Each structure stands twice: as C-alpha cells, then as structure tokens.
Amino acid sequence: MPAQIHVFRCLEDNIGALVHDPVTGACASVDAPEERAVLAALDQTGWRLTDILVTHRHADHIQGIEPLKRRTGCRVVAPAKAAGHVPEMDLAVREGDTVQVGGLAAQVWETPGHCADHVSYWFASERVVFAADTLFTLGCGRVLEGPYADLWHSLQRLAELPDDVRVYCGHDYTLANGRFALAADGANEALKRRAAEAEAAKAEGRFLVPTTIGDEKATNPFLRAGEPALARSVNKEGALPVEVFQALREWKNRF
Numbered sequence: 722m723p724a725q726i727h728v729f730r731c732l733e734d735n736i737g738a739l740v741h742d743p744v745t746g747a748c749a750s751v752d753a754p755e756e757r758a759v760l761a762a763l764d765q766t767g768w769r770l771t772d773i774l775v776t777h778r779h780a781d782h783i784q785g786i787e788p789l790k791r792r793t794g795c796r797v798v799a800p801a802k803a804a805g806h807v808p809e810m811d812l813a814v815r816e817g818d819t820v821q822v823g824g825l826a827a828q829v830w831e832t833p834g835h836c837a838d839h840v841s842y843w844f845a846s847e848r849v850v851f852a853a854d855t856l857f858t859l860g861c862g863r864v865l866e867g868p869y870a871d872l873w874h875s876l877q878r879l880a881e882l883p884d885d886v887r888v889y890c891g892h893d894y895t896l897a898n899g900r901f902a903l904a905a906d907g908a909n910e911a912l913k914r915r916a917a918e919a920e921a922a923k924a925e926g927r928f929l930v931p932t933t934i935g936d937e938k939a940t941n942p943f944l945r946a947g948e949p950a951l952a953r954s955v956n957k958e959g960a961l962p963v964e965v966f967q968a969l970r971e972w973k974n975r976f
C-alpha cells in the first residue's frame with residue numbers, strides 16, 4: 722500500500738509534512754517546526770507519531786522536537802553533521818543510509834548548500850523526496866554556508882530524479898519565487914502558466930506543494946542556470962552554469 726502524506730502550513734511560512742505507512746501504522750513528521758501544528762495534523766489524520774526525520778539544524782525545523790518526543794516517545798532521526806544542534810537525537814544518519822518508517826524506506830542524501838548538515842529523504846518506492854530548504858517550488862534555499870557550488874550540486878542531483886517524482890519542500894515562498902522567476906526567465910511559457918497557477922492557488926488558500934521534478938526543471942530558474950536565457954538575465958553569457966546559479970541566487974537575495 723502506498724504511503725499517505727499530509728502537508729500543512731505552520732509558523733510564518735513553513736510547510737510541515739507527515740508520512741504515514743498504512744500497513745504498519747508508523748508515521749514520520751518531516752522536521753518539527755512547531756509542536757502545536759504537528760499535533761493538530763496528527764489529530765486531523767488520526768495518525769500516531771513514531772518518528773521525526775530532521776533535515777537540518779535550523780530552529781524553524783527542530784523547535785518542536787523536544788515537546789513532541791516527550792509527548793509521543795517518537796524516535797528522532799537527524800543528520801550526523803547536525804549532532805550537538807538537534808535535541809533528543811536517537812539516530813544519526815549520513816549519505817547512503819536507509820531509514821525505515823515502518824515498512825517505508827527512505828534513502829538519506831546529503832544535500833548541502835543551504836547549510837552544511839542538510840539532508841534530503843528520498844522514498845524511492847513512493848517516488849517522493851523531502852528536500853526541505855534545498856529545492857522549493859520555483860526557487861531554492863539561501864546559501865547560508867557556502868560555497869554556492871554545494872547548493873548547485875545538490876540541486877543538480879535532485880534534478881536527476883525522474884520527472885514524475887514529487888518534491889516536498891520546507892517553505893511556501895511560491896509567490897515571491899514566481900515573481901523572481903518571471904523577472905529572470907520572462908519568456909518561459911511554462912513558467913508563466915505556473916506563476917499564474919501559484920497566484921490562483923494562493924487566492925484559494927492552497928499552496929503548490931508537492932511540486933514535481935519535471936515541473937521544476939521546466940520552470941525553476943535555479944535548475945535552469947545552464948540555459949542561455951538565464952545566463953543572459955544576469956549578464957553571464959558563456960559562463961559556467963554554477964556561476965550563473967550564483968549570480969541568480971545573489972540577485973534573488975536582493976530582489
């Protein structure tokens with residue numbers, strides 16, 4: 722039976738996600754942005770929390786861990802590189818490790834760039850990846866711990882997944898991302914449609930998560946840094962994609 726996934730908004734603009742294995746009843750919260758919102762999502766779904774899969778050490782992804790662990794006794798899985806920052810860590814994971822959520826298996830991919838300890842969880846059997854603050858709908862995370870090449874390579878790696886893979890991200894910045902994407906890649910028809918779709922979704926109180934690898938490859942300027950149009954937008958024609966990527970990311974920081 723396929724995994725069931727429930728997403729919800731929390732804090733200012735974070736996106737929480739629960740992954741439930743209907744066979745065993747196991748349920749993981751991907752990160753723990755906020756105790757109250759995770760408990761409300763568990764209440765709404767009727768699922769019982771067994772695991773927290775931490776993607777990186779930033780406060781808005783881990784601050785709900787201690788109260789949730791106290792309340793549920795769940796296991797806390799977190800990147801080995803975040804040790805000392807993530808409370809209540811039960812299992813430290815690294816590149817290539819596999820984590821079980823009941824009968825569901827997630828491969829751990831180290832996806833640094835936003836910060837050095839960032840990992841993504843790839844559920845191959847479900848064709849679902851939780852990329853947190855690496856890849857967003859129409860955007861990507863800020864590079865808080867360089868070099869820029871780290872995030873570029875992490876994004877490239879995600880982009881090699883099949884087009885139909887669903888991507889769950891850690892924040893809903895879709896409207897701002899869409900406006901920047903249009904500034905950088907305004908002749909892209911697929912992007913124009915997507916940005917309009919994002920505006921319509923927002924007006925209805927929805928958000929465009931999950932996205933797919935295929936949609937992001939077609940519309941996300943940070944995955945399209947190798948395209949001539951994107952190089953032109955930052956006056957870097959002929960430059961390496963990673964240099965175009967850095968210029969785009971720096972432009973977005975000021976946008």
Ligand SMILES: [Zn+2]
Pocket residue numbers: 777779835854
């Ligand atoms: Zn973060």
